[in-house]
Amino acid sequence: MNTIHLMVGIQGSGKTTFSKKLSEELGIKIISTDEVRKQNPNIKEEMVWPLAYDMCANEIKNNKDVIFDATSITPKVRKRLYDNIKERTNNFQIGCYFFKVDVKVCKSRVAKRNNIEGEINLPLEVVEKFNNSLVFPTYDEPIVFIKVINELGNIVDETTKL
Template identity: 25%
Template sequence: MIKPYLLVVTGRPGSGKTTFSKKLSSELYLPLISRDEIKEGYVNTFQKRHSELPDDTNKVVTDIFFATVKNLLDSNVSLIAEAAFQHKVWESKLEALKSKAKIFMLICKVEDEIAQKRYISRGLDNPMREYFHGDEGVDLTRKGYKAEVKPYGEPRLDVPTFFIDTTNDYSPSIDELRLKIFKVIQE
Protein backbone atom coordinates (compact mmCIF):
# COMPACT_ATOMS: atom_id res chain seq x y z
CA MET A 1 0.00 0.00 0.00
CA ILE A 2 1.31 3.44 -0.93
CA LYS A 3 1.33 5.91 1.95
CA PRO A 4 1.47 9.68 1.57
CA TYR A 5 4.52 11.31 3.03
CA LEU A 6 4.71 14.09 5.55
CA LEU A 7 7.64 16.48 5.71
CA VAL A 8 7.65 18.01 9.17
CA VAL A 9 9.59 21.28 9.14
CA THR A 10 10.47 22.57 12.56
CA GLY A 11 13.00 24.48 14.62
CA ARG A 12 13.12 27.10 17.32
CA PRO A 13 11.51 30.49 16.67
CA GLY A 14 13.80 32.47 14.36
CA SER A 15 15.47 29.37 12.90
CA GLY A 16 14.16 30.07 9.40
CA LYS A 17 11.60 27.28 9.25
CA THR A 18 8.78 29.35 7.72
CA THR A 19 10.91 30.76 4.90
CA PHE A 20 12.47 27.34 4.30
CA SER A 21 9.13 25.49 4.29
CA LYS A 22 7.62 27.96 1.78
CA LYS A 23 10.56 27.49 -0.57
CA LEU A 24 10.45 23.71 -0.07
CA SER A 25 6.71 23.67 -0.80
CA SER A 26 7.23 25.60 -4.02
CA GLU A 27 10.12 23.45 -5.21
CA LEU A 28 8.58 20.08 -4.29
CA TYR A 29 5.01 20.96 -5.35
CA LEU A 30 3.58 20.02 -1.98
CA PRO A 31 0.91 21.86 0.00
CA LEU A 32 2.15 23.60 3.12
CA ILE A 33 0.14 23.61 6.34
CA SER A 34 1.53 26.23 8.72
CA ARG A 35 0.40 26.34 12.33
CA ASP A 36 1.14 30.08 12.51
CA GLU A 37 -1.00 30.78 9.44
CA ILE A 38 -3.89 28.76 10.90
CA LYS A 39 -3.52 30.78 14.10
CA GLU A 40 -3.58 34.02 12.12
CA GLY A 41 -6.81 32.94 10.42
CA TYR A 42 -8.30 32.00 13.78
CA VAL A 43 -7.36 35.33 15.40
CA ASN A 44 -8.66 37.18 12.33
CA THR A 45 -12.06 35.55 12.78
CA PHE A 46 -12.49 37.10 16.24
CA GLN A 47 -10.90 40.47 15.34
CA LYS A 48 -9.15 40.58 18.72
CA ARG A 49 -5.49 40.56 19.68
CA HIS A 50 -4.05 37.19 20.64
CA SER A 51 -3.75 38.44 24.21
CA GLU A 52 -7.52 39.14 24.33
CA LEU A 53 -8.52 35.61 23.33
CA PRO A 54 -9.16 32.75 25.78
CA ASP A 55 -6.18 31.01 27.38
CA ASP A 56 -6.86 27.81 25.41
CA THR A 57 -6.44 29.52 22.01
CA ASN A 58 -3.08 27.86 21.30
CA LYS A 59 -4.51 24.42 22.12
CA VAL A 60 -7.54 25.03 19.89
CA VAL A 61 -5.29 26.12 17.01
CA THR A 62 -2.98 23.13 17.51
CA ASP A 63 -5.98 20.77 17.40
CA ILE A 64 -7.18 22.41 14.16
CA PHE A 65 -3.68 22.15 12.70
CA PHE A 66 -3.38 18.43 13.42
CA ALA A 67 -6.96 17.71 12.28
CA THR A 68 -6.11 19.42 8.97
CA VAL A 69 -2.88 17.45 8.55
CA LYS A 70 -4.65 14.18 9.45
CA ASN A 71 -7.50 14.88 7.04
CA LEU A 72 -5.09 15.46 4.16
CA LEU A 73 -3.07 12.35 4.97
CA ASP A 74 -6.28 10.30 5.24
CA SER A 75 -7.09 11.57 1.74
CA ASN A 76 -3.66 10.40 0.49
CA VAL A 77 -2.27 13.91 0.09
CA SER A 78 1.45 14.23 0.80
CA LEU A 79 2.31 17.55 2.44
CA ILE A 80 4.59 19.76 4.49
CA ALA A 81 3.59 20.63 8.08
CA GLU A 82 5.45 23.56 9.62
CA ALA A 83 5.50 24.59 13.27
CA ALA A 84 7.85 24.97 16.24
CA PHE A 85 7.26 21.37 17.32
CA GLN A 86 8.52 20.93 20.87
CA HIS A 87 9.21 17.27 21.66
CA LYS A 88 7.42 17.18 25.01
CA VAL A 89 4.29 18.93 23.73
CA TRP A 90 3.92 17.46 20.25
CA GLU A 91 5.44 13.95 20.42
CA SER A 92 2.16 12.07 20.87
CA LYS A 93 0.44 13.97 18.04
CA LEU A 94 3.30 13.34 15.62
CA GLU A 95 3.67 9.72 16.74
CA ALA A 96 -0.03 9.13 15.94
CA LEU A 97 0.59 10.20 12.32
CA LYS A 98 3.24 7.51 11.74
CA SER A 99 0.55 4.95 10.84
CA LYS A 100 -0.88 7.33 8.22
CA ALA A 101 2.26 8.58 6.47
CA LYS A 102 5.94 8.14 5.89
CA ILE A 103 7.28 10.96 8.06
CA PHE A 104 10.47 12.92 7.55
CA MET A 105 11.69 15.39 10.17
CA LEU A 106 13.47 18.49 8.82
CA ILE A 107 14.89 20.52 11.68
CA CYS A 108 16.10 24.05 10.89
CA LYS A 109 19.11 25.07 12.95
CA VAL A 110 21.05 28.26 13.59
CA GLU A 111 23.02 29.53 16.55
CA ASP A 112 20.81 30.73 19.42
CA GLU A 113 21.95 34.35 18.99
CA ILE A 114 20.97 34.37 15.30
CA ALA A 115 17.57 32.83 16.05
CA GLN A 116 16.94 35.39 18.80
CA LYS A 117 17.94 38.30 16.55
CA ARG A 118 15.67 37.06 13.74
CA TYR A 119 12.78 36.51 16.16
CA ILE A 120 13.05 40.02 17.63
CA SER A 121 13.62 41.69 14.23
CA ARG A 122 10.58 40.13 12.60
CA GLY A 123 8.41 41.24 15.53
CA LEU A 124 9.75 44.79 15.56
CA ASP A 125 9.52 45.04 11.76
CA ASN A 126 5.93 43.77 11.67
CA PRO A 127 3.72 44.91 14.59
CA MET A 128 0.92 42.63 13.36
CA ARG A 129 3.06 39.65 14.38
CA GLU A 130 2.52 40.56 18.04
CA TYR A 131 -1.20 41.12 17.41
CA PHE A 132 -1.59 37.58 16.08
CA HIS A 133 0.95 35.69 18.19
CA GLY A 134 1.57 37.70 21.35
CA ASP A 135 5.36 37.38 21.06
CA GLU A 136 6.32 38.45 24.57
CA GLY A 137 10.06 38.66 23.79
CA VAL A 138 9.34 41.37 21.23
CA ASP A 139 7.27 43.32 23.75
CA LEU A 140 10.08 43.07 26.32
CA THR A 141 12.63 44.31 23.77
CA ARG A 142 10.36 47.21 22.81
CA LYS A 143 10.22 48.17 26.52
CA GLY A 144 14.03 48.11 26.79
CA TYR A 145 14.47 44.70 28.44
CA LYS A 146 16.60 41.86 27.13
CA ALA A 147 14.50 38.94 25.93
CA GLU A 148 15.68 35.50 27.05
CA VAL A 149 16.37 32.70 24.58
CA LYS A 150 13.79 30.10 25.52
CA PRO A 151 14.85 26.47 25.56
CA TYR A 152 13.75 24.44 22.56
CA GLY A 153 13.24 20.68 22.81
CA GLU A 154 13.49 19.49 19.23
CA PRO A 155 11.41 16.46 18.25
CA ARG A 156 13.01 13.05 18.59
CA LEU A 157 11.02 10.50 16.63
CA ASP A 158 12.15 7.28 15.03
CA VAL A 159 11.85 8.71 11.51
CA PRO A 160 14.40 9.90 8.94
CA THR A 161 15.66 13.22 10.30
CA PHE A 162 17.63 15.92 8.51
CA PHE A 163 19.17 19.03 10.06
CA ILE A 164 19.19 22.11 7.84
CA ASP A 165 21.56 24.97 8.62
CA THR A 166 19.71 28.15 7.61
CA THR A 167 22.43 30.60 8.67
CA ASN A 168 23.03 31.93 5.15
CA ASP A 169 21.63 29.56 2.57
CA TYR A 170 20.37 26.02 3.14
CA SER A 171 22.82 23.27 3.98
CA PRO A 172 22.03 20.70 2.77
CA SER A 173 20.36 22.38 -0.19
CA ILE A 174 16.76 21.68 -1.15
CA ASP A 175 18.00 19.69 -4.15
CA GLU A 176 20.18 17.53 -1.89
CA LEU A 177 17.25 17.00 0.50
CA ARG A 178 14.94 16.12 -2.38
CA LEU A 179 17.32 13.35 -3.49
CA LYS A 180 17.68 11.98 0.04
CA ILE A 181 13.93 12.06 0.75
CA PHE A 182 12.86 10.49 -2.53
CA LYS A 183 15.51 7.79 -2.16
CA VAL A 184 13.94 6.77 1.17
CA ILE A 185 10.39 7.01 -0.25
CA GLN A 186 11.26 4.62 -3.04
CA GLU A 187 12.81 2.00 -0.74
Protein backbone atom coordinates in the same frame (compact mmCIF):
# COMPACT_ATOMS: atom_id res chain seq x y z
CA MET B 1 2.81 6.17 1.78
CA ASN B 2 2.48 9.90 2.31
CA THR B 3 5.03 11.98 4.17
CA ILE B 4 4.60 14.68 6.78
CA HIS B 5 7.60 16.97 6.37
CA LEU B 6 8.02 18.19 9.96
CA MET B 7 9.95 21.37 10.68
CA VAL B 8 11.88 21.26 13.98
CA GLY B 9 13.46 24.41 15.37
CA ILE B 10 13.08 27.46 17.54
CA GLN B 11 11.40 30.68 16.51
CA GLY B 12 13.44 32.64 13.96
CA SER B 13 15.42 29.61 12.78
CA GLY B 14 14.03 29.76 9.24
CA LYS B 15 11.34 27.08 9.35
CA THR B 16 8.67 29.09 7.55
CA THR B 17 11.02 30.41 4.87
CA PHE B 18 12.32 26.89 4.22
CA SER B 19 8.75 25.50 4.28
CA LYS B 20 7.69 27.92 1.54
CA LYS B 21 10.61 26.85 -0.69
CA LEU B 22 9.93 23.17 -0.01
CA SER B 23 6.23 23.68 -0.71
CA GLU B 24 7.00 25.19 -4.11
CA GLU B 25 9.55 22.50 -4.90
CA LEU B 26 7.27 19.59 -3.96
CA GLY B 27 3.92 21.18 -4.81
CA ILE B 28 2.43 20.46 -1.40
CA LYS B 29 0.52 22.38 1.24
CA ILE B 30 1.95 23.91 4.42
CA ILE B 31 0.07 23.51 7.69
CA SER B 32 1.34 26.13 10.13
CA THR B 33 0.16 26.73 13.68
CA ASP B 34 1.04 30.42 13.23
CA GLU B 35 -1.20 30.59 10.15
CA VAL B 36 -4.01 28.82 12.01
CA ARG B 37 -3.79 31.56 14.65
CA LYS B 38 -3.69 34.36 12.03
CA GLN B 39 -6.63 32.97 10.04
CA ASN B 40 -8.68 32.40 13.19
CA PRO B 41 -7.94 35.44 15.38
CA ASN B 42 -10.59 34.53 17.97
CA ILE B 43 -9.55 30.88 18.29
CA LYS B 44 -8.72 29.64 21.77
CA GLU B 45 -5.11 28.46 22.02
CA GLU B 46 -6.16 24.95 23.02
CA MET B 47 -8.00 24.63 19.69
CA VAL B 48 -5.04 25.62 17.48
CA TRP B 49 -3.33 22.23 17.62
CA PRO B 50 -6.41 20.02 17.04
CA LEU B 51 -7.33 22.17 14.04
CA ALA B 52 -3.78 21.92 12.66
CA TYR B 53 -3.83 18.12 13.19
CA ASP B 54 -7.18 17.90 11.35
CA MET B 55 -5.82 19.92 8.43
CA CYS B 56 -2.70 17.75 8.27
CA ALA B 57 -4.69 14.50 8.44
CA ASN B 58 -7.00 15.72 5.67
CA GLU B 59 -4.02 16.12 3.33
CA ILE B 60 -2.89 12.57 4.15
CA LYS B 61 -6.44 11.25 3.62
CA ASN B 62 -6.39 12.93 0.20
CA ASN B 63 -3.20 10.99 -0.59
CA LYS B 64 -0.96 14.04 -0.41
CA ASP B 65 2.28 14.83 1.36
CA VAL B 66 2.19 17.85 3.65
CA ILE B 67 4.55 20.23 5.46
CA PHE B 68 3.91 20.80 9.17
CA ASP B 69 5.45 24.12 10.23
CA ALA B 70 5.67 24.45 14.02
CA THR B 71 8.52 24.45 16.52
CA SER B 72 8.16 20.73 17.42
CA ILE B 73 11.25 21.04 19.64
CA THR B 74 10.90 17.96 21.88
CA PRO B 75 10.29 14.24 21.33
CA LYS B 76 7.10 14.60 23.41
CA VAL B 77 5.67 17.24 21.05
CA ARG B 78 6.69 15.24 17.97
CA LYS B 79 5.10 12.08 19.41
CA ARG B 80 1.91 14.02 20.15
CA LEU B 81 1.78 15.03 16.47
CA TYR B 82 2.29 11.41 15.39
CA ASP B 83 -0.34 10.08 17.82
CA ASN B 84 -2.91 12.72 16.89
CA ILE B 85 -2.50 12.17 13.16
CA LYS B 86 -2.59 8.38 13.71
CA GLU B 87 -5.97 8.81 15.46
CA ARG B 88 -7.30 10.57 12.36
CA THR B 89 -5.70 8.54 9.55
CA ASN B 90 -2.89 6.13 8.74
CA ASN B 91 -0.53 5.31 5.89
CA PHE B 92 1.85 8.17 6.63
CA GLN B 93 5.42 8.66 7.73
CA ILE B 94 7.21 11.62 9.27
CA GLY B 95 10.49 13.14 8.13
CA CYS B 96 12.20 15.83 10.21
CA TYR B 97 13.99 18.98 9.11
CA PHE B 98 16.10 20.13 12.06
CA PHE B 99 17.11 23.81 12.01
CA LYS B 100 20.57 24.15 13.53
CA VAL B 101 20.82 27.93 13.89
CA ASP B 102 22.59 29.93 16.61
CA VAL B 103 20.12 31.35 19.14
CA LYS B 104 21.61 34.85 18.66
CA VAL B 105 20.68 34.74 14.96
CA CYS B 106 17.18 33.54 15.84
CA LYS B 107 16.67 36.29 18.42
CA SER B 108 17.83 38.91 15.92
CA ARG B 109 15.34 37.63 13.34
CA VAL B 110 12.51 37.57 15.88
CA ALA B 111 13.36 41.12 17.02
CA LYS B 112 13.08 42.32 13.40
CA ARG B 113 9.82 40.41 12.93
CA ASN B 114 8.41 41.95 16.12
CA ASN B 115 8.62 45.36 14.40
CA ILE B 116 6.48 44.26 11.45
CA GLU B 117 2.84 45.27 11.70
CA GLY B 118 0.49 42.31 11.82
CA GLU B 119 3.11 39.88 13.09
CA ILE B 120 2.70 38.14 16.43
CA ASN B 121 4.98 39.86 18.95
CA LEU B 122 7.20 37.30 20.65
CA PRO B 123 9.32 38.14 23.71
CA LEU B 124 12.98 37.24 23.10
CA GLU B 125 13.07 35.35 26.41
CA VAL B 126 10.66 32.85 24.84
CA VAL B 127 13.17 32.17 22.06
CA GLU B 128 15.86 31.53 24.69
CA LYS B 129 13.52 29.24 26.63
CA PHE B 130 12.68 27.22 23.52
CA ASN B 131 16.38 26.99 22.63
CA ASN B 132 17.12 25.55 26.08
CA SER B 133 14.44 22.88 25.50
CA LEU B 134 15.38 22.02 21.89
CA VAL B 135 16.09 18.29 21.44
CA PHE B 136 17.59 16.84 18.25
CA PRO B 137 15.30 14.16 16.76
CA THR B 138 16.43 10.52 16.83
CA TYR B 139 15.28 7.32 15.20
CA ASP B 140 13.85 6.20 18.54
CA GLU B 141 11.01 8.52 17.50
CA PRO B 142 8.50 7.57 14.76
CA ILE B 143 10.44 9.32 11.97
CA VAL B 144 12.04 8.03 8.77
CA PHE B 145 14.57 10.73 7.91
CA ILE B 146 16.40 13.66 9.46
CA LYS B 147 17.73 16.59 7.45
CA VAL B 148 19.79 19.29 9.17
CA ILE B 149 19.28 22.85 7.91
CA ASN B 150 21.76 25.68 8.57
CA GLU B 151 21.06 29.40 9.05
CA LEU B 152 21.28 29.97 5.28
CA GLY B 153 18.46 27.49 4.72
CA ASN B 154 20.70 24.82 3.21
CA ILE B 155 20.58 21.10 3.96
CA VAL B 156 23.98 20.32 5.51
CA ASP B 157 23.39 16.76 6.72
CA GLU B 158 20.93 14.03 5.88
CA THR B 159 20.25 10.55 7.27
CA THR B 160 17.58 7.95 6.64
CA LYS B 161 16.30 5.31 9.05
CA LEU B 162 17.51 1.88 8.00
